[in-house]
Amino acid sequence: NAGVMQNPRHLVRRRGQEARLRCSPMKGHSHVYWYRQLPEEGLKFMVYLQKENIIDESGMPKERFSAEFPKEGPSILRIQQVVRGDSAAYFCASSPRLGGGSGTTDTQYFGPGTRLTVL
Amino acid sequence: RKEVEQDPGPFNVPEGATVAFNCTYSNSASQSFFWYRQDCRKEPKLLMSVYSSGNEDGRFTAQLNRASQYISLLIRDSKLSDSATYLCVVKNTGGFKTIFGAGTRLFVKA
Secondary structure, three states: OOOOEEEOOEEEEOOOOOEEEEEEOOOOOOEEEEEEEOOOOOEEEEEEEEOOEEEEOOOOOOOOEEEEOOOOOOEEEEEOOOOHHHOEEEEEEEEOOOOOOOOHHHOOEEOOOEEEEEO | OOOEEEOOOOEEEEOOOOEEEEEEEOOOOEEEEEEEEEOOOOOOEEEEEOOOOOEEEOOEEEEEEOOOOEEEEEEOOOOHHHOEEEEEEEEEOOOOOEEEOOOEEEEEEO
């Protein structure tokens, strides 16, 4: 049973380019979270999606960042016109059920992350 | 005030020691609580969920005090492999946003 998969694992972009990060959830999971972790800091929630729906994007910057989770294929986090401050590790997590409840059935399982470096 | 605050650490302990981490949260409506561990440059991995009655998993014990909005993690008989950053995680009622503390770094030395 494959875990959460993310690719690429490392991504280098120059300022002004676009970055696309992909996340494939665990088999049977239809809910995806994206987080950003700056060096020496904790994880910051960005967005929570289910198939074809954005449920909570309260942690997403208002500009340049977007996320989607299409009916088919992986979830995509897209960063347009990257700046040096976007350099970070981006983690994706999946859960088997709607995340608004309590208890362990909405436990999140993390992928290995994508390390984005903006030159 | 941060929504989730943890002891900053680092904690440097010898093998076999008992070590305790504390975490406080600001939103009294918080509903779900977890401890994750994160190894250097790796993804967070679930260590255990935290229940109101307290729960134990081998050498690890987690406690929740809703009145004080306080969560703790106790590690007994520390092993070298316990060296990692421990993340306190809180999820609020009716919402989907998951809030991670900044983490407490633990170094267990031989």
